Amino acid sequence: MSEIRITVNGRRFRVRVPPMKRLLDVLREDCGLTGAKEGCGEGECGACTVLLDGEAVNSCLVPALQANGRKITTIEGLARGKRLSRLQAAFLSAGATQCGICTPGMLLMAEALARGRTGGRAIDWREGLAGNLCRCTGYTKILEAVKEV
Amino acid sequence: MIAPSVGLPLPRTDGFDKVTGRAAYVDDLRVPGCLHGATIRSTIPHGRLRRIRRDPAFDWSGFTFVTAADIPGQNVIALITDDQPALVDGIIRHAEEPVCLLAHRDRERLLAGLRAVTLECDPLPAALTIREGLARKAKIYGRDNIFKEIRIRKGEVRTAFRGAHRIVEGTFRTGLQEQLYIETNGMIAIPERGGRMSVLGSLQCPYYVHKALKRLLGVGDDRVRVVQTTTGGGFGGKEEYPSMLAAHCALLARKAGKPVKIVYDRLEDLAATTKRHPSVVRHRTAVSREGRLLGMDIDVLMDGGAYLTLSPVVLSRGAIHAAGPYRCENLAIRARAVATNTPPNGAFRGFGAPQTIFAVEMQLNRIARALRIDPVELRRRNVLRPGDSTATGQVLDAGASGPLVLEEAVRRSGWSVRRASFTKRAPPDPERASKAPRKGTASGRIRRGLGLSLFYHGAGFTGIGEVYLDSHASLAVTRDGSVEIHTASTEIGQGMRTTFAQIVGDELGLPPSMVRLAPQDTSLVPNSGPTVASRTCMIVGKILANAAADLRDALVQWAGDSPRRAPGRRATRGPWNPQQFRRLASAWVRKTGPKVFTRKYDRPPGMKWDEKEYRGDAYGAFGWGVNVAEVEVDAETFEIRVPRVDVVLEIGTVVNPLLAQGQAEGGTLQGVGYALTEEVVRKNGRMANAQLTNYIIPTTADTPEFRTTLLSNAYRHGPFGAKGMGELPLDGPGPAIAAAIENALGVSIVELPITPERLAKAIRARPAHE
Numbered sequence: 001m002s003e004i005r006i007t008v009n010g011r012r013f014r015v016r017v018p019p020m021k022r023l024l025d026v027l028r029e030d031c032g033l034t035g036a037k038e039g040c041g042e043g044e045c046g047a048c049t050v051l052l053d054g055e056a057v058n059s060c061l062v063p064a065l066q067a068n069g070r071k072i073t074t075i076e077g078l079a080r081g082k083r084l085s086r087l088q089a090a091f092l093s094a095g096a097t098q099c100g101i102c103t104p105g106m107l108l109m110a111e112a113l114a115r116g117r118t119g120g121r122a123i124d125w126r127e128g129l130a131g132n133l134c135r136c137t138g139y140t141k142i143l144e145a146v147k148e149v
Numbered sequence: 150m151i152a153p154s155v156g157l158p159l160p161r162t163d164g165f166d167k168v169t170g171r172a173a174y175v176d177d178l179r180v181p182g183c184l185h186g187a188t189i190r191s192t193i194p195h196g197r198l199r200r201i202r203r204d205p206a207f208d209w210s211g212f213t214f215v216t217a218a219d220i221p222g223q224n225v226i227a228l229i230t231d232d233q234p235a236l237v238d239g240i241i242r243h244a245e246e247p248v249c250l251l252a253h254r255d256r257e258r259l260l261a262g263l264r265a266v267t268l269e270c271d272p273l274p275a276a277l278t279i280r281e282g283l284a285r286k287a288k289i290y291g292r293d294n295i296f297k298e299i300r301i302r303k304g305e306v307r308t309a310f311r312g313a314h315r316i317v318e319g320t321f322r323t324g325l326q327e328q329l330y331i332e333t334n335g336m337i338a339i340p341e342r343g344g345r346m347s348v349l350g351s352l353q354c355p356y357y358v359h360k361a362l363k364r365l366l367g368v369g370d371d372r373v374r375v376v377q378t379t380t381g382g383g384f385g386g387k388e389e390y391p392s393m394l395a396a397h398c399a400l401l402a403r404k405a406g407k408p409v410k411i412v413y414d415r416l417e418d419l420a421a422t423t424k425r426h427p428s429v430v431r432h433r434t435a436v437s438r439e440g441r442l443l444g445m446d447i448d449v450l451m452d453g454g455a456y457l458t459l460s461p462v463v464l465s466r467g468a469i470h471a472a473g474p475y476r477c478e479n480l481a482i483r484a485r486a487v488a489t490n491t492p493p494n495g496a497f498r499g500f501g502a503p504q505t506i507f508a509v510e511m512q513l514n515r516i517a518r519a520l521r522i523d524p525v526e527l528r529r530r531n532v533l534r535p536g537d538s539t540a541t542g543q544v545l546d547a548g549a550s551g552p553l554v555l556e557e558a559v560r561r562s563g564w565s566v567r568r569a570s571f572t573k574r575a576p577p578d579p580e581r582a583s584k585a586p587r588k589g590t591a592s593g594r595i596r597r598g599l600g601l602s603l604f605y606h607g608a609g610f611t612g613i614g615e616v617y618l619d620s621h622a623s624l625a626v627t628r629d630g631s632v633e634i635h636t637a638s639t640e641i642g643q644g645m646r647t648t649f650a651q652i653v654g655d656e657l658g659l660p661p662s663m664v665r666l667a668p669q670d671t672s673l674v675p676n677s678g679p680t681v682a683s684r685t686c687m688i689v690g691k692i693l694a695n696a697a698a699d700l701r702d703a704l705v706q707w708a709g710d711s712p713r714r715a716p717g718r719r720a721t722r723g724p725w726n727p728q729q730f731r732r733l734a735s736a737w738v739r740k741t742g743p744k745v746f747t748r749k750y751d752r753p754p755g756m757k758w759d760e761k762e763y764r765g766d767a768y769g770a771f772g773w774g775v776n777v778a779e780v781e782v783d784a785e786t787f788e789i790r791v792p793r794v795d796v797v798l799e800i801g802t803v804v805n806p807l808l809a810q811g812q813a814e815g816g817t818l819q820g821v822g823y824a825l826t827e828e829v830v831r832k833n834g835r836m837a838n839a840q841l842t843n844y845i846i847p848t849t850a851d852t853p854e855f856r857t858t859l860l861s862n863a864y865r866h867g868p869f870g871a872k873g874m875g876e877l878p879l880d881g882p883g884p885a886i887a888a889a890i891e892n893a894l895g896v897s898i899v900e901l902p903i904t905p906e907r908l909a910k911a912i913r914a915r916p917a918h919e
Contacts (some may be wrong), residue, residue, distance in 0.1 A: 004553060026280050028177075032179075033170075034170070034173070034176075034177035035169075035170025035171075036170075036416075037174070037176075037331075037381070038176070038839070038872040039331045039332070039333075039415070039841075040415040041414055041415060042415070042840060042841065042842060044840070044841035044842055045331060045841055047331055054539045062396075069394070074170065075169065076169070076170050078169070078455050079168075079169050084165075084168065084169070084447060087794060088169065091164075092160050092161075092164040092165065092168050093420045095160065095161070095169045095807040095810070095811050096810055097161070097164055097168055097384075098642035098643070098644070098815065099159075099330070099331070099332070099380065099381045099382040099383075099641060099642025100163070100164075100167030100168075100172050100379070100381065100642065101167075101174060101330075101331045101332040101381030101382060102331045102381075103167050103168055104170045107168065113365030121401040123768065125849065126849045126850050126852070127849075127850060129848075129849040130848040130849045130850040131848070132848075132849075133331060133841070133846060134331070135328075135329050135330060135331055135384070135815070135819070135846065136382055136811070137383050137811055137815050138811075138813075138815040138816075138818035138819075138852065139814075139818070139847075139848075139849045139852045139856065139871070140810075140812030140814040140855050141810070141811055141814065141854065142849070143808075143849065143852075
């Protein structure tokens, strides 16, 4: 067991977990934040995407130890109370969420791409979101939503 | 009076919870004292189970262990035929068959426990393919391994073939496809104090699970409660399999006296749960010089897997759609579902139709080439028009939208100009390909092609299926004067929560926000049937619209008869504003007691079906569609890209265009995956690529530009004219993409998925054209 300190959505957590416990499980089980989902457990589907110091990672591939001392943003940290982030609002109005299971990961990936935008360079959304699988939407409404932002 | 909401692109009512991460899926629920459960499966495809051996040196304290001997009722997953056990009892019939169950508080201990169990089996010869099943390499079901045989006959086939200008033949194959909902199957069973077993989970059909658990546990209706949790996709994959998973959780929970949760990891979900039936469809078609279909002789084979499950129904839909949306007065269709020693195949969006529609569309293209007729022109000459009859003899009315979708798609896609610009060129030569220039299309490395498919899809259960289902749905008026929908229909992403509220709201003259939805809990809501078969909006939506009309009339009448005029009451039916309705309805309930309006399915008048002869009105309504797909094929690597697909669908009144487009785009992309990349590789009856690393579904990078057009030809018996549409989009992409590849390369495509390996083989086998 190791003591891990992480800041999730601005809140500090101190948990005692096996050092190789997946960050995904730490968030879901030890922090009680179930927004990040497990879709495949091998980094292929992106449903567990969270931001680690602002960078999108598959939390099913990150051992707890690696997150120690770092800042994490999960889907629960995007809205301010009832006020949705711009991307969340765009997903809602464009019909970019259907069953919703991929939505948290998809939103965080999109958030990372939007934050990482440099200068006036356009974002290659198709390439950037290709690691996040969705089986409902055919991605078209997702691509419409992100382009609004 | 409030403006109607049907036809408006309203955002989904459950969208806020989904974009904020608040929506609670089964694995997100925290149940105190819950154990983790796991399944031990056979690894051989056929054999006799001799013994389950638990390592005596292992510390078994804290474990719950369940075998078939622990089943209090019948060891069966009740569905159509009672042939599938919940746990193996003697004979193993496929390699992923559940044999025994384990549960423990601690996940790591549970995994250790799994490793300490060994199965001792005597293997038997296994039939792993349709051919081996037919040859009775193993005895699996009945005398001949045929789960079901269906014959559809119309006219005089033999005579038609005698008088033919040409007879065209073709054999077409499709493979397994996984639904690949992103949320894997998961369930929690909670034994309650009074002896009732509550089961919560990811599922499409609460009452299917309810029925299965009653038989398994040997208890009555009220001793089992099934609740749907937010469900992360279904596509048919959560139609019948959840009954199996619920059975396992309930057996463990019953024995442990504690809640038990099983959530499959992706590997187990891919390996063990149902898939789309593989098919082999053989066509012989007699055609006239002008390309009229004089006679069709069609043989359909589907691989059902080791147990019957839903195969007869999948086969039925496949058989009925096998002649496509075409007029042919002489046809014979023979369809058989064959038993093999593989995990049972089951429901998947389209339900047998994508397989047979792929075959008939490729056959039409073959006929077009044989007669040198443009494929669109050939379809124009044969497409079903109002007054024509389908394979089962169903006479179509003005709802026959085939010509409409065809002309609309030809116009919108610019078919003629684009097709001409991709005219047939010499097939690439694999030996010389690398020397070809990279640019240019005539003989260069990237070849482009355009292909079209025309298809229809019956909505609702087949024939008198809806009568047997006898679905009920209710509306309740609450004390605060709002309206609550009571159905067992499930939200699986398609948007039923939103469309139901729109339908009921419009019938009552209320905004959808005033219509709530009761939880999908069998202890609270009536059985409105399964959420399958493109039936939820069209069939259950109509029942709700009727219940809403009853509610409105009763309220108007009460308000009229009421000695003390309720505040805000209007004497005429209908137009009240939301505040008036709320006051009036609230007073109504408070003064005269609870109000529940229940309606059941009403069969549209005049619908006739003969189940024995397979004649008559197979479906209340058909959705119609055309796909025009453009492909780019790399002649060196055989990589296939699909830059654009024009999708034209006629689905009756569009209740919610935003959600309907989502269904159209999502269903079409699943069809793109079916056409190109989604391949299940099996070794000795087990899935060898049970990972998302090598079972490949489309990503954003693979997604074509969809140009979607939704057309409306209102269906009289649907709510506000709506028809079912959930499955329709999946029928089109396979044959459209295959046709585009034929156009690009001048090869003949006879099998899905069209992987680069298969395409290379097809090119080597040329010339198959003409």
